[in-house]
Amino acid sequence: MIEKVFSNLHKYYGDQNWWPANSEFEIMVGAILAQNSKWESVEKAIMTLKENDALSPEIIANTSANQLATWAHTLDDKAANLKTFCQWYLEQGALSGLKERDTDELREELLQIDGIDEEIADSILLYALERPVFVIDDNLRRLFFRLGMINGNERYDELKHVTELTLQWDVEIFNEYHALIVKHTKEHCRTNPICEGCPLDHLCPNEKNDS
Structure with missing residues (x-):
């Protein structure tokens, strides 16, 4: 499921080229x-x-x-x-x-x-520093919870380890995945979600037609 989410988000939003900074x-x-x-x-x-x-x-x-x-x-x-x-x-x-x-x-x-x-x-x-560590934040927790991937009580290090293991410690994918989650939770999976047009609607058990 972790890979499916990444694949669908990347197909929909494309490369995010994060982090936006000059150094x-x-x-x-x-x-x-x-x-x-x-x-x-x-x-x-x-x-x-x-x-x-x-x-x-x-x-x-x-x-x-x-x-x-x-x-x-x-x-x-x-x-x-x-x-x-x-x-x-x-x-x-x-x-x-x-x-x-x-x-x-x-x-x-x-x-x-x-x-x-x-x-x-x-x-x-x-x-x-381009090290193979995955960033866990509130955006990821909200998205993964709504997709039924977590129960919401997992420790930071627990989520980090599972995600890193699944994605095989790939720095480029870690970078892109986290950026895509930030993008998606700004566009669709907000605190009050906008489910219409969501690229993950076919994966989401909580799909609804908010606008």
């Missing part, structure tokens, strides 16, 4: 800022950081959380977490240093940083 570091910043935020807000924050020549680990690491919060249009706590991440990032040797690290060890270290949960850590690993 690996920008992906990492976006992943942190995206927590509990709409993507439009993340784009605005990234743009403002760029306008202030502040989208660099050195500047963020040495800027007050209050100023970062102003630039990134976010709360002080999230700005402080971004600052802490950038300090850690530089201590590790920046991008080149992270690329040399073992995936499991790197994931464990990311999870020790304030404000970085499993979803953010895996987003950084998959999209910025």
